[in-house]
Amino acid sequence: MSAAILCIRAEGLKTAVLSNNFYLQHGHSYLPLDRTQFHVIVESCREGLCKPDPRIYRLCVDRLGVLPEETVFLDDVGQNVKAAAQLGLRTIKVEDPAVAVQELEGLLGFPLRGFVPGTRAVRREMDIPVDPLRQYLQSVLPLSSAESLTLRQFSHGQSNPTYLLNTGERHLVLRKKPPGALLPSAHAVEREFRVMKALGDAGVPVPKVLALCEDPSVIGTPFFLMEYCPGRIFKDPSLPGLRPDERREVYQAMNRVLCQIHSADISAVGLQDYGKSGNYIERQVQTWTKQYRASETQRIPAMERVLEWLPQHLPKHERTAVVHGDFRLDNLIFHPEKPEVLAVLDWELSTLGDPISDLAYSCLAHYLHPDFPVLKGLSGCDLPELGIPTAEEYFTLYSSSMGTEPIDNWNYYMAFSFFRVAAILQGVYKRSLRGQASSASAEVTGKLAEQMAELAWDFAVKEGFRVFKSIPVGKPGAGPTRGYRAWSGQQWPQRLTATPEHCAADLSTSSKTSPPHPAKGHLVISPDGLRPPVQELYRHLQEFMKKHIYPLEQQLRDHQVSEDRWSPHPAMEQLKEKAKSAGLWNLFIPLEVDPEGRLGPGLTNLEYAHLCETMGRSLYAPEVFNCSAPDTGNMEVLIRYGTDQQREQWLRSLLEGEMRSCFAMTEPQVASSDATNIEASITEDGDSYILNDQKWWTSGALDPRCKLCVFMGKTDPSAPRHQQQSMVLVPMETAGVKVLRPLSVYGIEDAPGGHGELVFDRVRVPRENLLLGPGRGFEIAQGRLGLGRIHHCMRLIGHSERSLELMKERVKSRVAFGKPLAEQGTILADIAESRMEIEQARLLVLKAAHLMDTVGNKVAAPEISMIKAVTPSMALRVIDRAIQAFGAAGLSNDYPLALFYSWARALRLADGPDEVHRAAVGKMELRR
Numbered sequence: 001m002s003a004a005i006l007c008i009r010a011e012g013l014k015t016a017v018l019s020n021n022f023y024l025q026h027g028h029s030y031l032p033l034d035r036t037q038f039h040v041i042v043e044s045c046r047e048g049l050c051k052p053d054p055r056i057y058r059l060c061v062d063r064l065g066v067l068p069e070e071t072v073f074l075d076d077v078g079q080n081v082k083a084a085a086q087l088g089l090r091t092i093k094v095e096d097p098a099v100a101v102q103e104l105e106g107l108l109g110f111p112l113r114g115f116v117p118g119t120r121a122v123r124r125e126m127d128i129p130v131d132p133l134r135q136y137l138q139s140v141l142p143l144s145s146a147e148s149l150t151l152r153q154f155s156h157g158q159s160n161p162t163y164l165l166n167t168g169e170r171h172l173v174l175r176k177k178p179p180g181a182l183l184p185s186a187h188a189v190e191r192e193f194r195v196m197k198a199l200g201d202a203g204v205p206v207p208k209v210l211a212l213c214e215d216p217s218v219i220g221t222p223f224f225l226m227e228y229c230p231g232r233i234f235k236d237p238s239l240p241g242l243r244p245d246e247r248r249e250v251y252q253a254m255n256r257v258l259c260q261i262h263s264a265d266i267s268a269v270g271l272q273d274y275g276k277s278g279n280y281i282e283r284q285v286q287t288w289t290k291q292y293r294a295s296e297t298q299r300i301p302a303m304e305r306v307l308e309w310l311p312q313h314l315p316k317h318e319r320t321a322v323v324h325g326d327f328r329l330d331n332l333i334f335h336p337e338k339p340e341v342l343a344v345l346d347w348e349l350s351t352l353g354d355p356i357s358d359l360a361y362s363c364l365a366h367y368l369h370p371d372f373p374v375l376k377g378l379s380g381c382d383l384p385e386l387g388i389p390t391a392e393e394y395f396t397l398y399s400s401s402m403g404t405e406p407i408d409n410w411n412y413y414m415a416f417s418f419f420r421v422a423a424i425l426q427g428v429y430k431r432s433l434r435g436q437a438s439s440a441s442a443e444v445t446g447k448l449a450e451q452m453a454e455l456a457w458d459f460a461v462k463e464g465f466r467v468f469k470s471i472p473v474g475k476p477g478a479g480p481t482r483g484y485r486a487w488s489g490q491q492w493p494q495r496l497t498a499t500p501e502h503c504a505a506d507l508s509t510s511s512k513t514s515p516p517h518p519a520k521g522h523l524v525i526s527p528d529g530l531r532p533p534v535q536e537l538y539r540h541l542q543e544f545m546k547k548h549i550y551p552l553e554q555q556l557r558d559h560q561v562s563e564d565r566w567s568p569h570p571a572m573e574q575l576k577e578k579a580k581s582a583g584l585w586n587l588f589i590p591l592e593v594d595p596e597g598r599l600g601p602g603l604t605n606l607e608y609a610h611l612c613e614t615m616g617r618s619l620y621a622p623e624v625f626n627c628s629a630p631d632t633g634n635m636e637v638l639i640r641y642g643t644d645q646q647r648e649q650w651l652r653s654l655l656e657g658e659m660r661s662c663f664a665m666t667e668p669q670v671a672s673s674d675a676t677n678i679e680a681s682i683t684e685d686g687d688s689y690i691l692n693d694q695k696w697w698t699s700g701a702l703d704p705r706c707k708l709c710v711f712m713g714k715t716d717p718s719a720p721r722h723q724q725q726s727m728v729l730v731p732m733e734t735a736g737v738k739v740l741r742p743l744s745v746y747g748i749e750d751a752p753g754g755h756g757e758l759v760f761d762r763v764r765v766p767r768e769n770l771l772l773g774p775g776r777g778f779e780i781a782q783g784r785l786g787l788g789r790i791h792h793c794m795r796l797i798g799h800s801e802r803s804l805e806l807m808k809e810r811v812k813s814r815v816a817f818g819k820p821l822a823e824q825g826t827i828l829a830d831i832a833e834s835r836m837e838i839e840q841a842r843l844l845v846l847k848a849a850h851l852m853d854t855v856g857n858k859v860a861a862p863e864i865s866m867i868k869a870v871t872p873s874m875a876l877r878v879i880d881r882a883i884q885a886f887g888a889a890g891l892s893n894d895y896p897l898a899l900f901y902s903w904a905r906a907l908r909l910a911d912g913p914d915e916v917h918r919a920a921v922g923k924m925e926l927r928r
Contacts, residue, residue: 052083176223244387249339275352295430325349360413418456565751616798680713701756725777
């Protein structure tokens with residue numbers, strides 16, 4: 001009966017046990033069977049009911065989630081069977097278990113014998129004639145006519161149908177082509193047979209092949225036979241049930257056998273004509289493009305971009321080896337007890353080609369979600385904790401074992417691999433429409449082609465970003481002149497030598513003499529005037545926000561006022577991963593501090609201004625792209641002033657978005673707009689510093705991801721006024737750091753980061769946590785605030801543009817006093833005022849960014865102070881007009897306007913109040 005239960009579960013049906021049992025002495029119930037075989041267990045001793053009470057049957061059916069007439073009940077007691085039948089259950093009275101199983105087979109319509117893990121009853125549309133097959137087996141194997149022959153179908157696999165043949169004591173595997181018309185050269189079981197025989201003779205672990213039948217008259221299509229190889233097949237790449245060290249050994253064994261395949265001497269094993277030598281990727285792209293086009297059912301935009309991008313960026317160097325073509329964990333059979341590969345399965349796609357394609361393909365699971373229907377993935381799993389190597393570690397292990405150079409362009413191969421999967425799934429889907437696919441889930445899996453195409457495009461973007469960052473770039477000049485000219489043309493005067501392939505457009509063929517960065521004199525006032533690669537970034541950013549961020553804004557706003565508000569919304573981390581994959585990451589890092597483009601895309605402040613404005617259209621976008629305060633300022637501090645040890649400990653995690661940070665400067669007891677007023681003490685004590693004082697408006701401090709605080713205090717109160725302060729890096733878990741409360745802005749707590757009031761009570765940090773040196777804190781603060789101020793202003797322009805956009809949509813759709821609001825004179829005047837003020841402020845912000853790029857932050861100080869005084873007030877007026885046009889709805893959480901307004905008002909104080917900046921501008925003006 002146990003084998004019958006396993007066969008039933010293999011068909012996707014639910015099983016339950018309904019037992020009249022009792023408690024043992026120690027409080028455990030008596031149920032002598034394998035509980036894991038049942039979806040539902042109902043025990044009389046636990047429920048207080050027993051058969052034949054009708055209530056216990058209803059309880060069991062309810063827990064199964066089925067109707068009584070959908071249930072078959074087996075029991076050896078007549079009154080129990082009668083009670084079940086009265087409730088509408090189909091019943092079988094068990095007197096002889098073998099007879100009962102036969103009766104159950106009749107009810108279910110499939111056999112309940114010969115179970116082997118991973119198999120199921122043969123699907124009706126995949127049935128094959130047994131008698132002709134028996135005759136063939138008798139001709140090629142020592143099989144007598146008296147021996148029974150039963151067939152089961154392997155449940156996984158979407159391509160060539162594969163069957164388990166039971167002939168007495170012997171298990172064989174039959175693999176055949178699918179029925180019906182097939183795409184040219186697809187499903188070549190003849191090639192599978194050949195390569196497995198050749199590699200098996202050379203010592204590569206493959207199942208032993210026995211016979212090839214190319215006569216379709218036997219069972220309808222060609223097929224081959226091989227020995228069944230028992231062992232472990234891991235369908236879940238997270239390897240549940242294994243220890244971390246065992247998991248790592250499994251992946252190492254997988255890597256070793258791949259190296260073994262790729263090390264096979266092609267000529268020695270007789271496979272020199274198994275495929276063409278050279279240009280494998282190019283030929284594969286062409287082949288799979290044709291396959292995809294032949295099975296295309298609808299247009300997939302991401303696939304169209306990938307189809308254009310792949311042939312334009314082919315690898316320059318390829319090695320030729322036997323490639324498996326579908327090498328992944330669940331195509332390997334492992335020893336029952338040891339981390340040893342006994343057999344590599346499914347050689348249908350094998351040929352001669354570039355071995356790195358196999359390597360990349362074997363890492364597909366690293367980027368798929370654990371609930372992915374076709375192949376379970378590892379995305380989101382803590383790989384170090386599981387003991388599973390990351391994709392990068394897996395690539396490195398392979399290179400080391402093969403004795404080859406590290407693989408720099410592995411993102412290209414990942415894009416190619418996901419492209420192939422998309423094409424395969426599209427073919428599966430097309431066949432499912434014709435009833436030809438070998439798996440019952442083929443129709444569902446085929447529809448995933450679009451998702452795979454999007455992943456392929458994500459890796460294409462990553463590869464383009466890698467190439468872009470590898471391009472040598474020049475640092476803009478920083479002469480003493482403040483002169484500038486405007487440029488707003490539709491075309492940049494000269495194109496780039498190479499660009500990031502963030503979109504399918506290939507810009508790599510542009511002039512080799514073109515400058516990699518804009519000329520010093522150009523003030524670009526329109527995104528259309530940006531360099532082509534930056535235009536692509538800008539367009540890609542807009543598309544990302546439209547597709548991924550705007551639709552989630554309401555959820556994120558609601559989360560900020562929910563009980564769970566102090567925990568990040570799960571969607572935020574998912575969005576960040578998408579942004580990172582899309583190459584929209586760390587855009588804020590200015591070219592001047594990262595001239596080689598190692599940490600970001602190498603944008604100038606002026607270029608970033610246009611992108612930052614776009615991010616400012618949503619309050620949540622900056623964090624998605626790792627461009628939000630206070631992290632941006634803290635990262636720049638570490639880049640500019642941190643030691644190698646400090647950067648290694650903190651900067652890398654911040655750049656990767658693995659943690660967040662805060663900046664503790666403002667104090668409740670003094671006017672902190674004058675940074676020299678701060679009173680927090682930093683006292684030297686041996687090899688440590690002791691910190692004491694109270695800080696508030698420490699943004700981000702309440703975020704559970706906040707791991708680092710940049711603390712400003714005084715190390716020498718007797719030193720000159722601007723040399724008393726120092727900055728120290730403080731881990732948030734340090735003893736003595738206590739968050740007292742969140743502070744609100746107009747009642748808004750800005751969760752999950754919030755604005756915290758903190759106490760530092762005898763907080764001890766190592767001496768090496770001091771930034772730059774004692775007395776350098778004011779200098780660091782001024783350097784930090786320059787970019788922070790202009791970033792705030794750039795985002796405020798985005799707030800204003802979005803507010804005006806929402807206002808225009810609102811007044812066009814609302815009618816008051818007999819005509820649309822858009823026709824009311826006061827509304828028209830408000831719209832005009834808002835447009836004019838936005839344009840004026842934007843030009844001033846862009847000018848300030850341009851001067852920071854060309855003459856440096858110090859010379860650009862007047863403009864930086866001007867924009868900090870002008871932009872928040874402008875934004876307040878624009879947002880206020882929008883709120884007025886919306887009416888009461890504008891004050892609600894249903895729109896971003898109220899939050900925009902609170903942020904704009906706060907920024908009249910943050911990073912220096914308006915009065916301080918106006919005073920600075922006035923003083924500098926008098927000195928001109």
